[in-house]
Amino acid sequence: MLSPLERLDVLACATGFILAVIFFLSRFAGADAPDWLPMMITSIGGFELYMFINERRHRRSGGRNG
Secondary structure, three states, X not given: OOOHHHHHHXXXXXXXXXXXXXXXXXXXXXXXXXXXXXXXXXHHHHHHHHHHXXXXXXXXXXXOOO
């Protein structure tokens, strides 16, 4: 069973992946992507990178079992 934070990570990964696919498909089709789309993909990626580093640091300091 996933914790609420792990579910948020999965949801953010799925959302970022879907948005990236939409962005590249729109570029491939020759359509203009909305201006906010690359910023949204970058912010989700930054959030995931922060959460990954924070969890690794927390585990290394002995804060979690596992």
